[in-house]
Amino acid sequence: MNRDYVEGLKAQRRDIDSRIAIAGHPIHAMLVAFPISGTFGTAFCDLAFWYTADFFWARAALWAVGAAFAMGVLAAMAGLAETLLVPGVRRRAAAWSHATVAMVLLSVLGASLALRLEDPAAAVLPWGAFLSGLAMILVALAGWHGGKLVFEHQVGVKADEPL
Amino acid sequence: MLAVWLKALHIAALALWGGGLMALPGLMVREQRVTAGEAGRLDAVWRYRVSRFAYDVIVSPAAVVAIGSGTALIFVTRPLEGWLFLKLAAVAGLVVTHMAVGRYIDRLDTPALRPAGRMATALLVATILFICVVLWLVLQKPAIPESLFPGWLLEGPDALPWPLAQSGSSALTPT
Numbered sequence: 001m002n003r004d005y006v007e008g009l010k011a012q013r014r015d016i017d018s019r020i021a022i023a024g025h026p027i028h029a030m031l032v033a034f035p036i037s038g039t040f041g042t043a044f045c046d047l048a049f050w051y052t053a054d055f056f057w058a059r060a061a062l063w064a065v066g067a068a069f070a071m072g073v074l075a076a077m078a079g080l081a082e083t084l085l086v087p088g089v090r091r092r093a094a095a096w097s098h099a100t101v102a103m104v105l106l107s108v109l110g111a112s113l114a115l116r117l118e119d120p121a122a123a124v125l126p127w128g129a130f131l132s133g134l135a136m137i138l139v140a141l142a143g144w145h146g147g148k149l150v151f152e153h154q155v156g157v158k159a160d161e162p163l
Numbered sequence: 164m165l166a167v168w169l170k171a172l173h174i175a176a177l178a179l180w181g182g183g184l185m186a187l188p189g190l191m192v193r194e195q196r197v198t199a200g201e202a203g204r205l206d207a208v209w210r211y212r213v214s215r216f217a218y219d220v221i222v223s224p225a226a227v228v229a230i231g232s233g234t235a236l237i238f239v240t241r242p243l244e245g246w247l248f249l250k251l252a253a254v255a256g257l258v259v260t261h262m263a264v265g266r267y268i269d270r271l272d273t274p275a276l277r278p279a280g281r282m283a284t285a286l287l288v289a290t291i292l293f294i295c296v297v298l299w300l301v302l303q304k305p306a307i308p309e310s311l312f313p314g315w316l317l318e319g320p321d322a323l324p325w326p327l328a329q330s331g332s333s334a335l336t337p338t
Contacts, residue, residue, distance in 0.1 A: 050319055051327075080227075091215075093265030096223035100258045103230035108251050110234045115243045126312040127248050134252055145262070 018156040019085040020078050026156040028082055031075035032146065038068020039109065039139045043132040049124045058120040061128065065116060069109040076106060082156075089155055098145035105138040166239045169232050176229035181294050183222030184257070187264050188286040190214045193277035211271050218268045226261060230254065245307030250300040257293040260286060 018026035045061035048054070079099065082089055089095045112131040116123040149155040191214045233254075237247070264286055270276040278286065309317060320327040 050316070053319055090219055093218065093262075093269040096219070096226075097262040097265045100223065100226045100230065100261050101255075103227050103234070104251070104255050104258050107230055107234040107237070107254070111237050111243065111247060111251060114237055114241060118243065125317050126309060127245065129316065130248055131251070134248075134255060138255060141259070141262075 017086070018082060020081050021156075026078075026082070028075055028078040029150070029156060031071060031078055032143075034071030035068045035075055035105070035109070036139055036143060038064050038071065039105070039132075039135045042068060042109075042112065043136050046124050046129045046132045049121075050129065055121055058116075058124050061124060061132075062113070062116040062120045065109055065112045069106065069113045072102075072106050072109055076102065086155075089149075092149070092153055092155075094145050094148050094153060095155070098142060098149060101138055101145065102142040105135060105142055108135045108138060166236065169236050169239060173229060173232040173236060176225045176232060179225035180222060180229050180261075181257075181290070183217055183225065184261060184264065184290045185287060187214060187217060187222065187268075188278065188283035188290075190217070191264075191267055191271055191277055192283040193274065193279050207274065214268060214271055218265065223261070223265075226258070230258075242304075244304070246300045246304050249307065250297055253293050253296040253300065257290065257297070260289045260293060263289075 018024075018028075020027045041064040042061050045057045045064055049057035049061065079102070083095060083099060084090070108131050112123075112128060112135065115131070116128060150157060190210055237243075267276075267278050315322040315324070
C-alpha cells in the first residue's frame with residue numbers, strides 16, 4: 001500500500017482521537033456513567049416516594065440528583081475540553097447535538113437539585129417527578145448521540161492501524 | 164452583581180442561538196432553481212461554508228453558553244417555580260429543533276439531501292414557536308396551579324382509578 005496514503009489515513013484518525021484520556025481511555029466516557037445512573041436513580045426514588053410516601057425516598061432522590069449533577073458537571077468539563085481540543089469533534093453536528101442536549105439535561109438536574117434542597121418531600125410531587133421524567137427523555141437523547149459519536153463516527157476509538 | 168453579569172451573558176448567547184436557528188433553515192434549504200454554471204457552483208459552495216461555519220462556530224457554542232449560564236442562574240437567583248420547569252421543557256424542544264438542523268448540516272454536501280422548502284419552513288416555525296413559549300413563560304411568570312396535575316400523581320397509588328396493590332400490607336412501606 002502507498003505509504004503516503006497510510007499516513008494520510010492515520011492523520012485522519014488522529015483528528016478524532018481522544019485528548020483527555022488516561023492510557024488511551026477517554027475520561028468523558030468514564031464519567032458519563034454517573035449522571036446517567038443518577039438520573040435513573042432519581043426517577044426511581046421519585047416513583048418509590050410516590051408509592052410509599054416514605055421520606056427516606058425523598059432524601060434518597062436528593063442525594064441521587066446531587067450526585068448526578070456534580071458528576072455531570074465534571075463529565076461536561078471533560079467533554080467540553082475534547083470538543084475544544086479535537087477539531088474532528090467540533091466539525092460534527094452529532095457532537096453539538098450531544099453537547100446541547102446534555103447541557104439541557106444538566107440544567108434540568110440542577111433545577112431538580114435546587115428545588116429538592118429547599119424541601120425534599122414537598123419537591124417530589126408534582127415538579128420533582130416532572131423534572132425526573134424530562135431528565136429521562138433528555139438522558140436517552142444525549143446517550144443516543146454520544147453513542148453515535150463513538151459507534152458511527154468512531155470518536156475516541158483508538159486504532160493504530162488505519163481501518 | 165454576579166446575577167447581572169450571568170444574565171447579560173445568558174441573554175447575549177440566547178440571542179445568537181435563537182437568531183442563528185432562525186437563519187439556518189433559509190441558508191440550507193434545497194433550491195428550487197439552481198443557478199447555472201460557475202456562478203451557481205460558487206453560490207452553492209458559499210452557502211455550504213456559511214451554514215457549516217455558523218452552526219459549528221457560532222450557533223452551537225452559543226447554545227452551550229446560553230444553557231450553561233442559565234443553569235448557573237438557577238442556583239444564583241433560585242426561581243424555583245412551575246414556569247421555570249415548563250421553560251426547561253420548552254428549551255428541550257428548542258434543542259431537539261437544533262438537533263434536527265444539525266442532521267441536515269452534516270448532509271449539506273449532498274444537495275439532494277438538503278431540507279426541502281416545506282421542511283425548512285417547519286424547522287423555522289418550530290424554532291419561533293419554542294422561543295415564543297420560552298419568552299412568554301419567562302416574562303409572564305404564570306402561576307401553574309397543581310390542580311392541573313392528575314390526582315393520582317399528587318396523592319399516590321391510593322388515588323389511582325384502579326387498585327395497584329393492597330396498601331398497608333407491603334414490606335416496602337415503613338410501619
